[in-house]
Amino acid sequence: MLSRLSIRDIVLIERLDIDFSPGLSVLTGETGAGKSILLDALSLALGARGDASLVRHGAAQGQISAVFDVPRNHPARQILIDNALDDEGDIILRRVQTADGRSRVFVNDQPSSVAMMRDIGRALVEIHGQHDERALVDAAAHRELLDSFGGHIGEARACAQAWRHWRDCEQELARHRARVEAAAREADYLRSAVGELTQLDPQPGEETELADIRNQMMRAEKIAAEINDAQDVLSGPNSPLPQLASLLRRLQRKAGEVPGLLDDVVTSLDEAMLSLDAAQSGVEAALRATEYDPQRLEKAEERLFALRAASRKHNVQVDDLARLRDTMAADLADLDAGEGRLHVLEKQAVAARDAYDGVAASLSGLRQIAAKALREAVMAELPALKLERSEFIVEMMSEPDNRMEEGIDQVEFWVRTNPGTKPGPMMKIASGGELSRFLLALKVALADRGSAPTLVFDEIDTGVGGAVADAIGQRLARLANKVQVLSVTHAPQVAARADTHFLIAKSGSSEQVSTSIAEMDRRSRQEEIARMLAGASITEEARAAAERLLRENSAASL
Numbered sequence: 110m111l112s113r114l115s116i117r118d119i120v121l122i123e124r125l126d127i128d129f130s131p132g133l134s135v136l137t138g139e140t141g142a143g144k145s146i147l148l149d150a151l152s153l154a155l156g157a158r159g160d161a162s163l164v165r166h167g168a169a170q171g172q173i174s175a176v177f178d179v180p181r182n183h184p185a186r187q188i189l190i191d192n193a194l195d196d197e198g199d200i201i202l203r204r205v206q207t208a209d210g211r212s213r214v215f216v217n218d219q220p221s222s223v224a225m226m227r228d229i230g231r232a233l234v235e236i237h238g239q240h241d242e243r244a245l246v247d248a249a250a251h252r253e254l255l256d257s258f259g260g261h262i263g264e265a266r267a268c269a270q271a272w273r274h275w276r277d278c279e280q281e282l283a284r285h286r287a288r289v290e291a292a293a294r295e296a297d298y299l300r301s302a303v304g305e306l307t308q309l310d311p312q313p314g315e316e317t318e319l320a321d322i323r324n325q326m327m328r329a330e331k332i333a334a335e336i337n338d339a340q341d342v343l344s345g346p347n348s349p350l351p352q353l354a355s356l357l358r359r360l361q362r363k364a365g366e367v368p369g370l371l372d373d374v375v376t377s378l379d380e381a382m383l384s385l386d387a388a389q390s391g392v393e394a395a396l397r398a399t400e401y402d403p404q405r406l407e408k409a410e411e412r413l414f415a416l417r418a419a420s421r422k423h424n425v426q427v428d429d430l431a432r433l434r435d436t437m438a439a440d441l442a443d444l445d446a447g448e449g450r451l452h453v454l455e456k457q458a459v460a461a462r463d464a465y466d467g468v469a470a471s472l473s474g475l476r477q478i479a480a481k482a483l484r485e486a487v488m489a490e491l492p493a494l495k496l497e498r499s500e501f502i503v504e505m506m507s508e509p510d511n512r513m514e515e516g517i518d519q520v521e522f523w524v525r526t527n528p529g530t531k532p533g534p535m536m537k538i539a540s541g542g543e544l545s546r547f548l549l550a551l552k553v554a555l556a557d558r559g560s561a562p563t564l565v566f567d568e569i570d571t572g573v574g575g576a577v578a579d580a581i582g583q584r585l586a587r588l589a590n591k592v593q594v595l596s597v598t599h600a601p602q603v604a605a606r607a608d609t610h611f612l613i614a615k616s617g618s619s620e621q622v623s624t625s626i627a628e629m630d631r632r633s634r635q636e637e638i639a640r641m642l643a644g645a646s647i648t649e650e651a652r653a654a655a656e657r658l659l660r661e662n663s664a665a666s667l
Contacts, residue, residue: 110129110177110178111151111176111177111233111595112129112176112199113126113128113174113175113176114127114147114150114154114173114174114175115127115173115174115176116171118164118168118170119149119150119163119164119165119171119206120143120146121143121146121165121622122143122150122624123165123623125624129593129595130608130609131593131608132589132590132607132608133585133586133588133596133606133608134593134596134607134609134610135596135597135598135604135607135609136598136612137604137610137637139614141615142613142614142615143613143624144613145597146624147597147613148565148597150163150173151234152236153173153204153206154173154202154203154226155202155226155234155236156230156231157227159212159223160206161207163206164206164207169207169208170205170206170208171206172204172205172206173203174202174204175202176199177202177562178199179199179233183232183562185200185229185232185233188228189217194219195218195219196217200216200217200233201216201218202229203218214226233563234561234563235560235561235564236565236567237549237552237567237569248521248522248534251522252515252519252520253515255483255520256476256559258482258558258559259478259482260479261476261479264471264472265515265516267472268469268472268514268516271461271464271468271469272465272469272512272514274461274464275458275465275512277461278457278462279461282451282454285451286451288443288447289444292447293444295440296441296444299440299441299444302423302437303437303441305419306419306431306434306437307434309416311416311419311430311431312431313431315427316427316428319409319412319416320413322409323413326405326406326409327406336395339388339392340389340392343385343392344389344392349385350385350389353378353381353382353385356378357378357379357382462512466512469509469512469516469517470509473507473516473517473518476505476516476518480505480520483503484502486554487501487550487551488501489554490549490553490554490584491547493576493580494546494550494577494580494581494584495546495580496543496546496547496550498528499524499527499543499547500524501522501523501547501550502522504520504523504532505518505519506518507519522534522551523535524543525538526538526543542571542572545566545570545571548569549566549584550584552564556588560592561592562592563593563594564593564594564595565595565596566585566596566598567597568597568599569581569596570599570603573600574602575602578602581600581603582603582604582605582606582662585603585606601642601658604638604641605638605659605661605662606662607634610628610629610634611628612637614626614627634659635655635656636652638655638658638659639651639652639654642655
């Protein structure tokens with residue numbers, strides 16, 4: 110429940126601290142005293158749109174803090190946990206609005222966002238008024254309210270879970286079908302490419318090895334002619350070696366006849382013969398080293414060119430051809446296996462859809478029962494609210510083929526205000542006064558099911574009086590047995606039923622006006638209720654009537 114509201118520098122409110130209690134609290138005061146400002150401030154702390162005009166004139170900023178005492182299992186605490194915010198103790202929502210239009214948000218004294226504050230605020234407080242579209246008039250909330258009334262929130266969650274499972278199965282099926290279809294379109298190409306690369310059988314590093322062999326052979330081919338020429342000179346028919354050898358032998362024979370004359374010549378010729386022999390041996394070795402097989406060169410070139418052609422065709426490096434072949438072969442295997450997987454996923458999707466259909470149909474049946482019970486409960490409240498000629502309808506359309514996370518049902522609260530007239534959505538058909546009473550009847554029927562722990566009713570008794578106002582007061586008091594109820598009212602019959610009565614007043618000079626709020630004791634309450642009964646001039650008869658109202662309601666509450 111809302112336990113404390115603190116307001117600083119908001120419009121006419123300079124400084125205000127209000128402690129609220131369980132039960133029914135009413136706020137009364139003369140027109141223009143600032144009741145609407147109080148609700149605007151509370152709405153700002155619940156995540157409503159900020160506005161610089163809300164800041165009190167002359168102040169740099171305004172601030173609103175709302176403190177809530179809620180149990181440990183309340184949904185608002187789960188929002189805190191989901192957003193890594195402190196969830197110990199009270200929940201404190203604080204909004205700072207600056208005069209230049211900026212706004213800051215704090216949840217349990219931690220900086221937060223307006224969106225998160227709004228989510229928490231919706232879980233903590235409902236504000237209902239004649240034209241408040243945030244409340245029960247929002248058709249999007251009617252299905253959930255019906256589920257809360259029927260007590261089948263668990264079944265609704267199971268339906269949502271079954272829908273998500275079916276959706277996941279359908280999405281996985283669609284993704285896999287797309288992959289299979291894409292692979293099927295490329296199957297012929299893949300089979301051809303895999304066959305070609307399998308036959309080619311490329312090996313890592315093969316291109317470099319073949320290129321080296323080719324280069325060596327081509328270099329050998331270029332120098333082989335020169336080496337052959339050298340061999341012809343040194344070993345061929347015109348080789349000087351035989352003549353030099355003959356000359357050396359003749360000079361060696363003559364050297365003994367003329368000692369010392371030919372020794373140097375013989376030595377030089379001998380060394381030359383040795384060098385020429387060495388050169389001849391080197392040429393023969395080089396010739397052997399440059400020997401190559403032209404067929405081997407041709408085969409090496411053919412293999413190298415085939416590898417490079419495949420590389421260009423598939424737009425990959427030669428060394429990546431083997432990996433490409435393996436990838437394509439795996440894709441083919443996936444295609445073959447994918448057909449079988451596709452059938453499995455199709456069966457899973459059908460089973461998930463059938464499971465959802467069963468859960469959704471069961472939930473729809475529960476909703477039909479709950480719709481009838483809710484209609485009867487609301488209809489029972491209408492006569493006392495002077496809506497005895499009106500009809501409340503839970504309009505429910507079920508479309509099994511329209512599968513939604515929330516089920517197959519569209520739910521909206523309709524009304525018929527007079528016999529013979531056409532029914533329609535509550536927000537469109539009911540007038541302002543009628544709408545407020547329909548909302549009250551609906552909240553009474555829902556009681557603490559599907560309700561925030563704090564309900565705020567903003568002048569829902571406008572335009573009614575006497576027995577209708579008394580019936581409204583009775584129902585607000587009944588609601589207050591289940592949840593905390595705050596009501597801004599002009600009806601003395603409602604004010605007399607309050608557990609706590611606050612008076613909102615405006616004071617100050619023509620230059621500076623302030624709004625204040627104070628909890629009243631019994632004597633003050635009698636005087637305020639008398640004012641509400643009599644108007645500006647309070648008579649003794651009005652005071653007696655106020656006392657009578659207070660006594661009757663005190664006795665009724667015992």
